[in-house]
Amino acid sequence: MAPPREKATRTASVAGAVVPMVSARSAQGVPTEPSGPPEATRARARRSGRPGEKPRGRAPPSRAEDRAEGAAAPTREGEPPAAPGPPLPSSGSRRQGSVRATRERRPQPAPVEVPGPTESPGPLVPNPGPGLRETAPGAWKLRAVLEQLRLSRREISAAVEVVNRVVDHLLRKLQQGCESEFRGVGLLRTGSYYERVKVSAPNEFDVMFKLEVPRIELQEYANSGTHYFVKFKRNPKGNPLNQFLEGEILSASKMLSKFRAIIKEEIKNIEADTDVIVERKKKGSPAVTLLMRKPMEISVDITLALESKGSWPASTLNGLPINRWLGVKVRNDMRRRPFYLVPKHAREGSGFQEETWRLSFSHVEKDLLKNHGQAKTCCETDGVKCCRKDCLKLMKYLLEQLKKKFGKRKELTKFCSYHVKTAFFHVCTQDPYDSQWLSRDLELCFDKCVTYFLQCLRTEQLQHYFIPTVNLFTPDQIDKASKEFLSKQIEDQRNNGFPVFGAF
Known part of the structure; x- marks a missing residue:
């Protein structure tokens, strides 16, 4: 690998730290000293607007987006x-x-x-x-790539129709079925397709089945910042999630196993024209992955997520640094939104701690990309x-x-x-x-x-x-x-x- 080019730099002291400052011309890759024959030097001087040269007129923008x-x-x-x-x-x-x-x-x-x-x-x-x-x-090549990556409207329409039909069927089953622990479940669409940054083909979708769990207490796992044990602050007798408790802890592995079993049983009742199976469980994965093989091959990850409307955990206090980008108000509004916990287990030695839940902010990521x-x-x-x-x-x-x-x-x-x-x-x-x-x-x-x-x-x-x-x-x-x-x-x-x- 060739060594990086030397740059003319100066330093400034900011809050006691010496920080390199790059000149505007060096940062833009413009030579700082003239070189080459006199004709080239004079041409560069005209382009750079040096003193003594008459400035050239500004060319009109070629597209509407270049006007502002x-x-x-x-x-x-x-x-x-x-x-x-x-x-x-x-x-x-x-x-x-x-x-x-x-x-x-x-x-x-x-x-x-x-x-x-x-x-x-x-x-x-x-x-x-x-x-x-x-x-x-060279930008033309990147634009050609982007053009090829644009998803076909026809393919999108066909894929979304199949996915929506299967997801809606499973959601109704969970909401209306006898398994009362999942009756309050709702739908949250996440992932690259819904963020409008999906590339190649509309063949992978991510959805969350969210379940509100009020009055929970989080206990951070091993100072991880991301993984937590979930407890209930008050646990009345009628709590439908009691069956998933390990002592005082809400077991992620137990809840995911029951969720997976319900989905695996219910896909048998989906219309015959949609050939869908549940893929084998991936170790450590929080999702139940469906593979649809008719009328086209599509993968759908369905993740169970606990929804908490309380304050975000302390580990997030200095995160989401968007104040100068999107504004203080936007950041405050986003932090007032619910946060989610998915049954993604923390690593523990060569295995996993299967009772832990991991924080998820995929709904906020989708908003950041949308706005x-x-x-x-x-x-x-x-x-x-x-x-x-x-x-x-x-x-x-x-x-x-x-x-x-x-x-x-x-x-x-x-x-x-x-x-x-x-x-x-x-x-x-x-x-x-x-x-x-x-x-x-x-x-x-x-x-x-x-x-x-x-x-x-x-x-x-x-x-x-x-x-x-x-x-x-x-x-x-x-x-x-x-x-x-x-x-x-x-x-x-x-x-x-x-x-x-x-x-x-």
Whole structure:
């Protein structure tokens, strides 16, 4: 791997820490010293708008979305301390430098993001500003990939019809059946399809069957931050969940077993034109997976979730760092929403602690992706289109294609789309402004996401977005060799123009 390019840097002291500051021209990959023949030097001077040269007229935008840019919003106070993950790298990667150095541009301002009084000191990341006027060379390829990844309306309609029919049948059975412990169950649609970031084909769906459990008490398991024992503060005789208690603890394994048995029995009563089976239980998985084989092959993960309308656990206090991105009010509103617990068991030695439940915020993740813009009109019909979700789709597809390419390699088995999505949320936090995600800057923004994910792999640091004390890339979660292998494959793809995308 070639050594990284040296950059001209200066340092600033923020809250007692010395932090590198990258110049605007260096961060954008623009040479700081003229080179080449005099004609090239004069051409660069005209493009850069240097003193003594007559500025060129500004070309009119080619699309409606190029007419407006999100103004940089003022920094809001009250942001929780940022997760101590790897810094968002400057956008001057080796590959980007050659792209940007050849692009005509106007002079770039060099504002920086300065942490507010309650934020932890972090890297000062240059704000790209409103200077990028042309589509980056190579962006056409990414747009072609995205076009191929668009789900067919006909396929979507057919898949959703089958899934809804099966899910609605099971939901009615649970709500009206004699098993009174599940009568209060409701439906919560989650996952990439409902987040509108599904790639390839509409062949995988995730749904939650939520069950409200009032007046519960959580006991954190082994300082994990994510896994808890569930107890009832008051347990009157008529509690229908009594049968699932192990002493005072609500047993996740018992409840999941009964839930699975009901579903397995009920699918026998589904119409004959839908061939559906329950797949074998995966060790440690909280979901009951259905495989539908007619009229098309579709996988549906149904997860039982306990719904609590109490305050979020203390481990989440500094999580969800969206104050500068979506606003303090949005964050407060989201934290007033219920949280969920799914029967995902904590690891205990070489096995699992089967009575534990894991926190889930998939409903909030769906809202973050649905309302992802700082401007409330972002990506709406009359608003400016950003490329946030496009970048996430490409990141998910990159991992998906690499796993297909190296299907028999064990190094990639533990990586999943949730790792990509978590890293993407952190990039959104560090680049909160809509002007930093303009649609025409797709290639630059995608490279920014790739670079951040590579930093996470190399430093073995990927903080949980809602529970910042939890690192998803610890050695006991994913071994170092696997992270090095994935890092090398992504680097090779980036250096060679992502040939794996040519397989779409």
